[in-house]
Amino acid sequence: KGMRRLTWVLLSISILLKFFHPEALDLNDLLLYNLTIASVMVSMFRFTNISDRFLLSSIGVWGLGSLIASLASFYDWKGTAHYSDLCYLIFYPLFFSSISLSGTRKYGINDILDAAIIGLGISTVASSLILQPIIKEFSQYDVSIYTMIYPIADLTMLALFAARTYTHGNLKNPGVIKLGVGIFLFTLTDTAYLAQQAAYSFSSWLDYGWLLGLVLMGLGANTKLNLGNNRSIAPLILAILSALTLLLLIAIYPNTFAIYTIWPAGATLIAALIRLALAVIDARKLSEEQLLARTDSLTGISNRRRFEQELKKIVKTKFAILIVDLDHFKQINDNFGHEAGDFILIQVTREMQKRIPNNSLLARIGGDEFGIILYSDLNDVDEVGISLCEISKLNFNLRGQILNVGLSIGCATSNGEVQVSQLLHRADVAMYHAKVTRSQFALWSSALEITKESLDWENSIEVQYQPILDMRSLQIVGYEALARFIDSDRIMRMPKDFLDQFKSQGLLTQLTLQVMRNISIEASCNSEFKGFYSLNIDASSLRDAEFLHELSELNRRIRLVIELTEQTELLEKDFQVLSELGISCAIDDFGSGFSSLNYLSKFPWEWIKLDRELVEQLVAHPNRATSVISHALALAAQLDAKVVAEGVSDEQIANRLRLLGCGYAQGYLYRAPARLTH
Numbered sequence: 001k002g003m004r005r006l007t008w009v010l011l012s013i014s015i016l017l018k019f020f021h022p023e024a025l026d027l028n029d030l031l032l033y034n035l036t037i038a039s040v041m042v043s044m045f046r047f048t049n050i051s052d053r054f055l056l057s058s059i060g061v062w063g064l065g066s067l068i069a070s071l072a073s074f075y076d077w078k079g080t081a082h083y084s085d086l087c088y089l090i091f092y093p094l095f096f097s098s099i100s101l102s103g104t105r106k107y108g109i110n111d112i113l114d115a116a117i118i119g120l121g122i123s124t125v126a127s128s129l130i131l132q133p134i135i136k137e138f139s140q141y142d143v144s145i146y147t148m149i150y151p152i153a154d155l156t157m158l159a160l161f162a163a164r165t166y167t168h169g170n171l172k173n174p175g176v177i178k179l180g181v182g183i184f185l186f187t188l189t190d191t192a193y194l195a196q197q198a199a200y201s202f203s204s205w206l207d208y209g210w211l212l213g214l215v216l217m218g219l220g221a222n223t224k225l226n227l228g229n230n231r232s233i234a235p236l237i238l239a240i241l242s243a244l245t246l247l248l249l250i251a252i253y254p255n256t257f258a259i260y261t262i263w264p265a266g267a268t269l270i271a272a273l274i275r276l277a278l279a280v281i282d283a284r285k286l287s288e289e290q291l292l293a294r295t296d297s298l299t300g301i302s303n304r305r306r307f308e309q310e311l312k313k314i315v316k317t318k319f320a321i322l323i324v325d326l327d328h329f330k331q332i333n334d335n336f337g338h339e340a341g342d343f344i345l346i347q348v349t350r351e352m353q354k355r356i357p358n359n360s361l362l363a364r365i366g367g368d369e370f371g372i373i374l375y376s377d378l379n380d381v382d383e384v385g386i387s388l389c390e391i392s393k394l395n396f397n398l399r400g401q402i403l404n405v406g407l408s409i410g411c412a413t414s415n416g417e418v419q420v421s422q423l424l425h426r427a428d429v430a431m432y433h434a435k436v437t438r439s440q441f442a443l444w445s446s447a448l449e450i451t452k453e454s455l456d457w458e459n460s461i462e463v464q465y466q467p468i469l470d471m472r473s474l475q476i477v478g479y480e481a482l483a484r485f486i487d488s489d490r491i492m493r494m495p496k497d498f499l500d501q502f503k504s505q506g507l508l509t510q511l512t513l514q515v516m517r518n519i520s521i522e523a524s525c526n527s528e529f530k531g532f533y534s535l536n537i538d539a540s541s542l543r544d545a546e547f548l549h550e551l552s553e554l555n556r557r558i559r560l561v562i563e564l565t566e567q568t569e570l571l572e573k574d575f576q577v578l579s580e581l582g583i584s585c586a587i588d589d590f591g592s593g594f595s596s597l598n599y600l601s602k603f604p605w606e607w608i609k610l611d612r613e614l615v616e617q618l619v620a621h622p623n624r625a626t627s628v629i630s631h632a633l634a635l636a637a638q639l640d641a642k643v644v645a646e647g648v649s650d651e652q653i654a655n656r657l658r659l660l661g662c663g664y665a666q667g668y669l670y671r672a673p674a675r676l677t678h
Contacts, residue, residue, distance in 0.1 A: 003039055003042050003043035004043050004219055006039050006043075007036060007039040007040050007043060007215055007218070007219070008215075010032055010035055010036040010039055011036050011211065011212070011215055013032060014032040014033055014036060014208075014211075015208060017032065018205070018208070029070060029073075029207075030070050030071075030074055033066070033070065033207070033211060034063065034066060034067050034070060036211060036215065037059065037062075037063035037066060037211070037214060038063065040059060040214060040215055040218035040219070041056060041059055041060055041063065041218070043218065043219070044056045044059075044218055051098050051099075052098070054094050054095070054097040054098035055094075055095065055098040055217065055218070056218075057094045058091045058092075058094035058095040058098060059091075059214055059217065059218055061087050061090045061091050061094060062087060062088060062091040062210075062214060063214075064087050065083075065084040065085070065086070065087025065088045065091075066084070066210075068083050068084040068087065069084040072084070088150070089153075092153040092156075092157065095157055096156070096157065096160060099157070099160050099161050109278065110275065110278060110279075110282075113271055113274060113275040113278070114236060114275065117236055117239050117240065117268055117271045117272055117275060120239065120243070120264050120265075120267050120268040120271060121238065121239020121240065121242050121243055121264075121268050124239075124242050124243050124246055124264040124265045124268055150190040150193070150194070154183075154186060154187035154190045154191070155187060157183055157186075157187070158183050158184060158187050161179065161180060161183050174220075175219075175220045176220065177220070178216045178217075178219050178220030179216070179217055179220030180220075181216050182212075182213045182214065182215070182216030182217035182218075182219075182220060183213070183217065184213075185209055185212055185213040185216065186209070186210060186213030186214070186217070187213075188209065189206060189209030189210050189213060190210075192206060192209070193206060236272075236275075239268055239272075240268065240269070240272045242265075242268075243264070243265040243266075243268035243269050243272075244265075244269070246265045247262070247265050247266070247269070250262060250265075293305065294306035294309070296363070296364040298342055298345060298346065298364070299345055299346055299349040299364050300349075301349055301353075301362050301363055301364055302361060302362065302363035302364075303363060303364060303365070304363065304364070304365040304366070304371075306361075306363055307361065307363035307365050307371045307373070308420070310361055310373060311373070311420045311423070311424075312420055314373070314375075315414070315416075315418075315419070315420055315423075316416045317414075317416050318378065318413075318414060318415055318416055319373060319374060319375050319378075319413070319414055320373075320374040320378050320381050320411060320412065320413040320414070321371060321372065321373055321374070321411070321412055321414075321423060321424070321427050322371070322372040322374070322381075322384070322385065322388070322409055322410065322411045322427065323365075323369065323370075323371055323409070323410045323411075323424075323427040323428055323430075323431045324352070324369065324370040324371070324372065324388065324407055324408070324409050324431075325368065325369050325370075325407070325408045325409075325431055325435065326344070326345075326348065326368040326369075326405050326406070326407060327392075327405065327406030327407065327408055327435065328405065328406060329341065329344070329367075329368035329405060330368075332344055332403060332405065334613070336398075336401065336403065339398075340398055340401070340403060343396065343398050343403070344396060344403055344405055345364070345368070347396045348370075348391060348405065348407075349362070349364070349370075351391045351394065352370065352372070352388060352391065355384065355387040355388050355390075355391070356372055356374070356384055356388075357374065357375075357380070357384070359375050360372055360373060360374050360375065361373040361375075371427075372384075378413055381411055381413065381443065382441075382443070385409050385411055385441040385443075386441065388407060388409055388441070389407060389409065389440040389441050391407055392404070392405065392406045392407045392440065406440070407440060408431050408432075408434045408435035408440060409431060409434055409440060409441045409442070410426075410427045410428060410429065410430030410431025410432070410433065410434055410441075410442055410444065411427060411430055411441070411442070411443045411444065412424075412426035412427040412430060412443075412444040413443075413444075425504070425505075426444040427444065428501075428504050429444060429448050429449060429450075429501065429504070429505070430442040430443060430444040430448060432498075432500055432501035432504065433448045433501075435497065435500075436487070436493055436497045436498055436501070449505075450501065450502070450505060450507065455507075457510070457514045458514070459486065460485060460486050460487075461483060461484070461485060461486070461511065461514045461515065461518065462483075462484040462485075462486060462492070462518075462675075463481050463482065463483060463484070463515050463518040463519060463522065463675075463676075464481075464482050464484055464673035464674055464675060465479040465480065465481055465482070465522075465533075465673060465674065465675070465676045466479065466480050466482060466666050466667075466671060466672070466673040466674075467479055467666060467670060467671050468480060468531075468534070468644055468664055468665070468666045469664065469665055469666065469670055470663065470664060471654070471657065471658050471662060471663060471664060471665050472658075472663075474670075476529075476531060477531045477532070477664065478531045478532040478533065478534055478561065479529075479531070479532075479533050479534070479676070480533075480534045480535075480536075480563070480666065480673075481515055481518075481519050481533055481534065481535050481536075482495070482536075482673050483495060483511060483515050485497075485498040503538070508538045508540070508541065509538070509540070509541040509544050509547050512535070512537050512538070512541055512547065513546070513547060513550055515535065516535065516550055516551065516554050517550075519533055519535070519554065519558070520554055520557065520558075522675070522676040523557070523558045523676070524557075525676070526676055531559070532558075532559040532560065532561045532584075533558055533559070533560055533561070534560075534561040534562070534563050534586060534607075535560060535561070535562060535563065536563045536564075536565075536588065537562055537563070537564070539564060539570050539571070539574050542574045542577055542578070543574075548577065548581075551581065551583070552581050555581055555582065555583055560583050560584075561583070561584045561585070561586050561606070561607060562578060562583055562584070562585050562586070563585075563586045563587075563588040563607075563609065564585060564586070564587060564588060565587075565588045565589050570599065570602075570603060572602075572603075575603050575604065579604075584606040584607065585603070585604070585605055585606060585607070586605065586606065586607030586608070586609055586644070587599060587600070587605050587607070587608050587609065588609045589609065589611040589612075589646075590608050590609055590610055590611055590614075590632070591610060591611045591613075591614040591628070591632070600635070600639065605639065605641050606641060606642065607641060607642050607643075607644060608632070608636050608641050608642070608643050608644070609643075609644045609645075609646055610629065610632065610643060610644065610645045610646060610662075611646065611647075612646045612647025612667075613647070614628065614629065615629075615645045615646060615647050615648060615653060615657070615667075616647060616649070616653070618652075618653050618656050618657070619650075619652060619653060622656070626656065626660065629645075629657070629660055629662070630660050630661075633660060633661055633662060642663055642664060643662055643663055643664065644663075644664040644665065644666060645657050645662050645664070645665045645666075645667075646665075646666055646667065647666075647667050648665040648666065648667030648668075648669050648670070649667050649668050649669055650669055651669065653669075654669055
């Protein structure tokens with residue numbers, strides 16, 4: 001701001017000196033005039049965007065021409081006029097670039113080409129319709145080519161600024177107004193200069209028209225034109241059409257237009273062709289990137305993004321979707337490694353591609369989950385589902401290792417009136433039903449839905465208890481409460497067969513509430529027991545007011561331990577809530593995931609429950625398992641946490657755990673889960 005004020009001060013002093021002391025040429029025209037231009041440039045140094053840099057360069061080049069002309073006039077230098085005229089001429093392409101690139105913080109070859117096409121297109125029109133008549137008019141006078149080019153370039157500059165500002169700028173912005181007035185004043189001065197012809201003399205009032213124009217241009221810098229990514233292509237089209245039209249007219253009427261009008265027209269078309277080639281390359285790259293963004297890198301089929309995009313596109317039509325889940329896929333990864341898992345995914349993908357109609361869409365929408373969209377006759381849905389089920393009978397050979405995998409498939413159809421989210425939910429419900437009933441394929445119907453209102457919670461949920469023992473005294477210190485689901489056929493389902501379905505339908509909290517009510521009733525019949533009851537919950541339930549109230553009430557009557565798995569998304573406030581209620585926490589299935597150590601370091605655990613599969617390794621791989629478990633026990637001792645070994649199934653495992661110093665255990669060796677009254 002200080003430099004801008006200084007610019008106005010210098011300009012004002014120069015004008016006053018010119019008015020009251022016109023004879024003070026050395027001080028005014030040589031010093032103050034050029035210092036004013038320099039102060040404008042200094043005030044612009046802090047601007048870093050490309051448009052202002054070009055504007056600074058254009059004013060600097062013009063200022064250099066002014067300085068050369070001033071020195072030549074005062075010191076009678078001969079032969080320097082061409083140098084100052086050359087500087088004045090270079091001013092224009094730099095200023096054109098500034099206007100063309102205004103508003104673009106990042107620029108590239110495409111931005112430069114766009115600016116060149118527009119500038120050359122305007123030059124084409126100007127050279128043929130304005131420059132040619134002016135040259136003919138003034139050819140009889142002793143006027144240099146520079147003198148005739150200036151006003152034409154000025155008009156081009158003014159037209160380009162007006163177009164860019166009208167299309168992308170803010171006409172009420174003070175910076176835009178200053179820039180526009182400066183360009184107009186500069187153009188008006190050049191026109192007056194041409195009109196004076198030989199009557200012009202150095203150090204006339206006309207010089208202040210250029211100076212004031214440059215000052216306003218410089219002070220209008222750092223003006224943001226809101227170009228964004230949606231720049232209008234209308235100027236480009238008009239520029240190219242102008243060049244084509246002129247070349248066509250030259251071909252038809254060769255003696256009408258001067259030869260120099262061909263050059264800007266030809267240059268416009270060359271720049272347009274280069275721009276077109278780059279646009280084709282960019283479009284091809286974009287197409288490839290979009291394809292990659294919608295393709296699963298392992299199997300080469302569509303991914304979840306592509307699947308959901310297609311569903312949104314066809315939601316108003318009739319179609320069917322199938323959700324395919326691979327059964328026991330985790331066991332393949334755990335037992336044979338991720339290479340085997342990837343091999344199975346690729347082989348299953350190939351087999352599914354053979355069994356679905358050619359116009360269907362197959363996508364991998366999860367780690368071991370696939371989605372299929374059937375556009376064909378919906379009467380073929382059952383046939384496609386049955387054919388896909390045959391994949392579970394196939395054996396896949398990986399370097400001599402025979403692998404196979406089961407499939408659970410759920411299907412839902414759309415009549416064009418079902419939302420995408422609802423349709424996916426229905427297919428998931430059908431898939432979980434197929435998994436639970438082991439029927440492999442299920443078509444959704446309303447009868448498959450389990451809702452809070454439709455389920456008979458008291459008769460559908462049974463709680464069984466497995467004791468947790470002190471390994472030294474073999475005394476029961478606690479019970480783990482385990483939920484069982486009794487389906488409509490009165491078949492008891494294990495958690496692995498129904499938890500995912502309850503979770504997908506938002507019923508985990510309601511399920512846990514029912515388990516807690518069962519614990520409350522059955523524990524009251526076992527009032528002599530002074531140990532604890534452990535309960536598996538999902539951390540999201542801790543953010544439910546009704547759940548917290550019932551949990552607090554239950555903890556007043558019995559001692560509770562809440563078990564949370566490594567896969568649960570835990571927050572510090574969850575532990576704060578449990579701590580305020582006086583409830584202990586146990587990390588369940590320790591060693592089965594990837595976040596065990598992270599969770600141990602972040603949250604306070606009273607119990608650590610070793611995963612069953614880790615405990616069973618004491619027989620299969622005793623040395624490695626012994627090393628891992630002993631380190632886990634040492635870590636627990638450092639954290640002042642007690643350790644429970646899950647899945648203790650025989651005396652050999654129990655004896656090894658006892659020798660390692662494991663304090664507590666549960667498993668079929670001691671007692672299978674059963675009703676508390678049993």
